[in-house]
Amino acid sequence: MTEREASPTGGSAEGGSVDAPLVEAPADAVAGEVVLRLTDVVKTFPGVRALDGVQLEVRAGEVHCLLGQNGAGKSTLIKVLSGVHRPDAGQVEWRGDPVTFANPQAAMRAGIATIYQELDLVEDLSVGENAFLGHEPRRFGFVRRGHMARRTRQILGRLGHAEIPPNRMVRALPAAGKQVVSMARALSHEARLIIMDEPSAVLAHDEVGNLFRIIRELTAQGIAVIYISHRLEEIREIGDRVTVLKDGRTTAANLPARDTPTRDLVNRMTGRTIEYVFPERPVAATTADADLLEVEGLTRAGEFADVSLRVRPGEIVGIAGLVGSGRSELLETIYGARRPEAGTVRMAGRALRPGSVGAAVRAGMGMAPEERKSQALLLGEPIYRNVTLATFARYARAGFTDTGRERAEADRVAESLELRPRDVRRPVRTLSGGNQQKVVVGRWLLGDTRLLLLDEPTRGVDVGARAELYQVIRTLAERGVGVLLVSSEVPEVLGLADRVLVMREGRVVREAPAGELDENTVLDLVMAGSLMEGAAA
Amino acid sequence: MSDVTDTSTPERPAQLPAQSPPVDPAETAAAEQRAGGRLSWWRGEGGEGARRNLWLIGVLVALIVIGVITRPDLYGDSSWVWSNILVILKLASVVGVVTVGMTFVIIGGGIDLSVGAIVALAGVWATTVATQSYGAGGMIFCALAVGLCVGLVNGVLISYGRLVPFIATLAMLVAARGLAAELSDKQTQVSDNATINGIASTNLFGIPLLVYILAAVVLAGWVLLNRTTFGRRTVAVGGNPEAARLAGIDVKRHTVLLYALSGLCCGIAAIMLTAQATSAQAAMANLYELDAIAAAIIGGTLLSGGRGTIIGSLLGVIIFSTITNLFAINGLTTEAQNMVKGGIIVAAVLVQQVQFRSLTQFLGRNRLTTN
Numbered sequence: 032m033t034e035r036e037a038s039p040t041g042g043s044a045e046g047g048s049v050d051a052p053l054v055e056a057p058a059d060a061v062a063g064e065v066v067l068r069l070t071d072v073v074k075t076f077p078g079v080r081a082l083d084g085v086q087l088e089v090r091a092g093e094v095h096c097l098l099g100q101n102g103a104g105k106s107t108l109i110k111v112l113s114g115v116h117r118p119d120a121g122q123v124e125w126r127g128d129p130v131t132f133a134n135p136q137a138a139m140r141a142g143i144a145t146i147y148q149e150l151d152l153v154e155d156l157s158v159g160e161n162a163f164l165g166h167e168p169r170r171f172g173f174v175r176r177g178h179m180a181r182r183t184r185q186i187l188g189r190l191g192h193a194e195i196p197p198n199r200m201v202r203a204l205p206a207a208g209k210q211v212v213s214m215a216r217a218l219s220h221e222a223r224l225i226i227m228d229e230p231s232a233v234l235a236h237d238e239v240g241n242l243f244r245i246i247r248e249l250t251a252q253g254i255a256v257i258y259i260s261h262r263l264e265e266i267r268e269i270g271d272r273v274t275v276l277k278d279g280r281t282t283a284a285n286l287p288a289r290d291t292p293t294r295d296l297v298n299r300m301t302g303r304t305i306e307y308v309f310p311e312r313p314v315a316a317t318t319a320d321a322d323l324l325e326v327e328g329l330t331r332a333g334e335f336a337d338v339s340l341r342v343r344p345g346e347i348v349g350i351a352g353l354v355g356s357g358r359s360e361l362l363e364t365i366y367g368a369r370r371p372e373a374g375t376v377r378m379a380g381r382a383l384r385p386g387s388v389g390a391a392v393r394a395g396m397g398m399a400p401e402e403r404k405s406q407a408l409l410l411g412e413p414i415y416r417n418v419t420l421a422t423f424a425r426y427a428r429a430g431f432t433d434t435g436r437e438r439a440e441a442d443r444v445a446e447s448l449e450l451r452p453r454d455v456r457r458p459v460r461t462l463s464g465g466n467q468q469k470v471v472v473g474r475w476l477l478g479d480t481r482l483l484l485l486d487e488p489t490r491g492v493d494v495g496a497r498a499e500l501y502q503v504i505r506t507l508a509e510r511g512v513g514v515l516l517v518s519s520e521v522p523e524v525l526g527l528a529d530r531v532l533v534m535r536e537g538r539v540v541r542e543a544p545a546g547e548l549d550e551n552t553v554l555d556l557v558m559a560g561s562l563m564e565g566a567a568a
Numbered sequence: 569m570s571d572v573t574d575t576s577t578p579e580r581p582a583q584l585p586a587q588s589p590p591v592d593p594a595e596t597a598a599a600e601q602r603a604g605g606r607l608s609w610w611r612g613e614g615g616e617g618a619r620r621n622l623w624l625i626g627v628l629v630a631l632i633v634i635g636v637i638t639r640p641d642l643y644g645d646s647s648w649v650w651s652n653i654l655v656i657l658k659l660a661s662v663v664g665v666v667t668v669g670m671t672f673v674i675i676g677g678g679i680d681l682s683v684g685a686i687v688a689l690a691g692v693w694a695t696t697v698a699t700q701s702y703g704a705g706g707m708i709f710c711a712l713a714v715g716l717c718v719g720l721v722n723g724v725l726i727s728y729g730r731l732v733p734f735i736a737t738l739a740m741l742v743a744a745r746g747l748a749a750e751l752s753d754k755q756t757q758v759s760d761n762a763t764i765n766g767i768a769s770t771n772l773f774g775i776p777l778l779v780y781i782l783a784a785v786v787l788a789g790w791v792l793l794n795r796t797t798f799g800r801r802t803v804a805v806g807g808n809p810e811a812a813r814l815a816g817i818d819v820k821r822h823t824v825l826l827y828a829l830s831g832l833c834c835g836i837a838a839i840m841l842t843a844q845a846t847s848a849q850a851a852m853a854n855l856y857e858l859d860a861i862a863a864a865i866i867g868g869t870l871l872s873g874g875r876g877t878i879i880g881s882l883l884g885v886i887i888f889s890t891i892t893n894l895f896a897i898n899g900l901t902t903e904a905q906n907m908v909k910g911g912i913i914v915a916a917v918l919v920q921q922v923q924f925r926s927l928t929q930f931l932g933r934n935r936l937t938t939n
């Protein structure tokens with residue numbers, strides 16, 4: 032981190048900003064002026080042309096949305112902007128001058144801050160150290176800890192999360208908390224452009240509102256925001272203009288975010304028309320016999336209390352609730368990854384040994400966990416080995432693995448989930464975020480899973496593949512698999528599940544067939560009683 | 569990639585908007601063909617390991633060239649060259665066996681600092697008067713059993729006792745050497761067993777039996793790592809323990825097995841070393857843990873776990889014994905040799921991290937643009 036490095040625009044001096052107000056608008060920011068222009072940007076990885084001629088124009092004070100399917104090149108594009116990758120060809124113009132950022136520090140100094148899709152926090156550093164990583168306030172070479180903590184507290188307060196202590200280890204935070212920390216990191220710079228790669232994917236409904244409030248404050252100060260999301264309704268709400276990518280190319284630039292018809296957007300993204308609908312529920316839903324899963328009085332102090340639920344074979348049960356309402360913890364406890372303090376879990380009538388994943392898996396459970404990178408994937412390993420991580424022993428003969436069979440099975444899964452690129456020998460690391468998510472879910476489509484626990488299964492998955500995934504889940508259910516689904520997206524729970532449980536603060540507050548609930552009812556139930564200052568936005 | 573979407577789902581109306589000229593399907597297909605076809609050993613699965621091993625072979629060649637330059641007189645004699653190769657391999661054999669076990673432990677996300685001590689303890693235990701009275705079979709059984717048991721203790725302490733591997737095996741290092749000193753009364757115990765001693769002196773088809781043992785252990789290790797569920801679990805447990813656990817793998821049990829395996833390898837090495845010296849003592853196999861760890865790292869095994877190859881580790885060991893040999897034939901001191909070894913470790917890791925990545929990228933890019 033040498034101070035003077037290739038940063039043609041010079042950037043802003045760091046030392047002086049320390050005592051400045053939180054996000055200070057650069058004095059010369061003129062709303063409407065073009066700050067960033069990309070022309071014919073190309074970036075290739077071995078065997079993949081991730082960017083193949085991208086055009087993009089971003090103005091000061093606007094929220095510019097990037098749309099595109101999984102693997103379209105959105106994350107690669109922002110990594111080119113933030114100095115992680117260097118483009119092979121094409122031009123990046125930043126405030127009128129052509130630039131190439133040698134590294135992320137150079138981009139930050141020039142005023143581009145980025146919140147990456149895959150959280151890039153150092154788990155064993157504190158919240159404050161993460162927020163100011165690489166540009167810690169110093170005096171005489173010593174980090175000014177007190178000062179840093181104060182600044183962090185300020186930024187967190189502004190983000191609506193004053194409750195996060197700046198000296199807490201990041202490891203101890205839940206996913207949404209980590210997201211807040213990466214946002215704090217972006218705000219700790221004096222930025223003219225803030226790039227957000229799927230920031231809402233890990234956020235609950237009310238937190239998204241909070242995020243939008245912050246974005247509006249930023250843009251009001253003339254700061255430009257590039258916003259990536261697969262949720263069209265968010266883009267309509269916060270976006271000004273939209274650029275659509277497909278297969279690494281710009282297929283449409285600067286569409287008005289509010290008025291462009293959804294059909295049009297989806298068509299330019301996918302090259303086809305997709306109806307964003309949920310597969311039909313079987314009419315005589317689950318007349319089924321015995322319960323597959325019976326959970327009785329499950330309790331873990333501080334996480335959830337006295338939860339009882341049932342899943343019949345072929346039934347999809349959805350759990351709605353805020354992040355932090357204990358949903359993920361409940362799922363992990365049912366799966367044996369956490370040990371309950373009270374209560375029992377029974378599969379097909381037999382009690383499972385508490386706190387044993389092995390027992391749960393042997394009884395036919397499978398779980399797609401919430402955080403793909405830390406909980407589910409071996410990033411350096413090939414796709415097929417990730418897909419068969421839970422089943423490779425079944426295909427093995429006398430302890431010897433059968434990679435041919437594994438690849439064939441993984442191919443089948445890749446096909447049904449539209450994985451791209453389809454070559455299952457590639458390392459998972461080289462897949463786009465959404466495609467990695469498909470690998471996580473795909474793992475349990477193999478073997479004889481009888482009960483599938485899905486924690487945010489469509490996080491980061493694009494519109495088209497999402498419909499595909501819903502269909503796959505429904506087909507599984509029709510074959511008699513029970514599904515327990517957790518999702519922050521209420522429409523997803525209502526659309527896919529047969530029966531819905533609503534959780535609030537660790538308790539089930541309502542249980543009803545999905546047909547008897549609507550989005551507003553669920554949201555009211557979910558929020559009621561909790562103090563949600565941000566929810567007003 | 570657009571061709572993938574469109575051709576694989578023919579029942580869906582493919583309406584490409586005018587603004588989106590699809591990527592040339594032939595180009596993509598060709599690239600994919602190349603990726604998955606004849607180049608797969610290079611680029612695909614295991615490709616990274618194969619590239620790294622080529623690099624190590626390059627280092628080995630460079631060392632031999634240095635040997636040829638510094639001692640042209642010796643290298644002029646082809647019978648000397650052959651016997652020198654055997655000397656190097658024999659030198660590598662004992663540490664090589666230990667390194668195979670160490671490689672498994674490191675890939676599995678751990679570290680075993682007690683290997684040298686386990687070798688000493690197993691060697692001493694196998695040469696006590698009482699054990700020797702059971703003959704060669706008894707001695708071999710004793711060494712293997714001691715190695716296995718100590719490894720199991722390591723594993724249980726780490727898995728179920730939740731000790732950090734570094735601490736647990738450091739404690740074992742001290743304890744096992746202590747026990748070995750106690751057992752041997754700090755004396756050198758001479759092995760009177762001709763069969764055991766013969767292991768080091770026997771040649772089969774002109775090649776020392778020790779080299780065959782190394783080859784057998786390496787082969788077994790390679791098969792275990794690359795072809796069995798045990799190996800697959802090792803990579804998973806080291807690469808992402810949480811993911812492995814949530815996929816239903818018993819991470820704790822597997823960790824115990826890894827340390828037991830390392831202990832077993834130490835037991836084998838103890839017999840080999842005892843046979844070479846025709847004796848055992850508490851101070852034998854000194855600092856083998858460093859040699860084994862260094863060889864594994866040079867061979868491309870990631871200290872943080874999840875990645876590594878047996879062949880790489882073997883090459884690492886051979887590189888080290890070649891350096892030792894190079895210094896010996898030039899009549900240089902072990903002190904100078906240790907300094908060079910240290911430098912090589914640093915250089916190897918640096919080179920692999922920096923240059924290799926760019927070389928790979930260069931090759932990858934080249935292939936795309938030239939075709």
Ligand SMILES: Nc1ncnc2c1ncn2[C@@H]1O[C@H](COP(=O)(O)OP(=O)(O)OP(=O)(O)O)[C@@H](O)[C@H]1O
Pocket residue numbers: 076077079080081099100101102103104105106107108148451452460461462463464465466491493
């Ligand atoms: N380091 C890499 N090595 C090889 N290929 C890569 C690498 N990074 C990305 N790719 C490939 O580049 C393409 C674009 O990926 P990118 O992550 O930009 O997609 P994305 O638009 O962000 O998708 P998502 O919506 O799923 O996040 C994908 O085909 C991906 O597999």
Ligand SMILES: [Mg+2]
Pocket residue numbers: 105106107148228463464465
């Ligand atoms: Mg992405």
